Amino acid sequence: MTTQPATSGSTAAAAAGPASCDGFHPDLPDRPVAGADPAARFRVHHVRADDLDGDTAQTGGMRRFAAISGARVGSERMWMGQTHVAPATASADHHHGASETAIYVVSGHPEFVFLADGDGDGDGGGGGGSEQEVRLRTGPGDYIFVPPFVPHREENPDPDDEAVVVIARSTQEAVVVNLPGLHVLRPEQPHAH
Incomplete structure (x- = not known):
């Protein structure tokens, strides 16, 4: 059984982490919700x-x-x-x-x-x-x-x-x-x- 290496795109996204949002949660908006803590969108x-x-x-x-x-x-x-x-x-x-x-x-x-x-x-x-x-x-x-x-x-x-x-x-x-x-x-x- 051969394991495929991760693509450079997924490795870059994983390395970037949640701070940059680049490829991490592309569906999340850049703007914060009115009245809410902007960091609220990045935690459970x-x-x-x-x-x-x-x-x-x-x-x-x-x-x-x-x-x-x-x-x-x-x-x-x-x-x-x-x-x-x-x-x-x-x-x-x-x-x-x-x-x-x-x-x-x-x-x-x-x-x-x-x-x-x-x-x-x-x-x-x-x-x-x-x-x-x-x-x-x-x-x-x-x-x-x-x-x-x-x-x-x-x-x-x-x-x-x-x-x-x-x-x-x-x-x-x-x-x-x-x-x-x-x-x-x-x-x-x-x-x-």
Whole structure:
């Protein structure tokens, strides 16, 4: 078996190390994230469970805690944290702007509620039917995906235990737009694309 020697390019990149960034992390920008330590982009961050930040965008009936954000660790394209919904509580109606949201259920049985066209397909595709409430009942280990701008709310029907979920968003900060009520998001709406 013959081993190929390293190419001069990979040797140079390894010798250059993280200080020069030449070939080390070519996808990282040269500019620092506003408000973050410029060196934050060149190390791994550990956010302890007892060090989550409650000073983030909120919605009535739930409590959000930031773990990963631009301000906390220098992230540029994601936000991650936890949401807690107290027993027998429903959040206010809201959406997350242009941000995609992925949710992992840690504990409890939260329900995610949104409106869809009542045309039978449930895809909100503008079928012109009456609006119907869709309720997704979840349990620990389940995942939920909320597309951009889709109005929804979280509910915790359990009378005794809070529901806890981990949230990841495709923006560096928690985008939350609180609403007076739910409505169907239709493809013809400008912000639906």
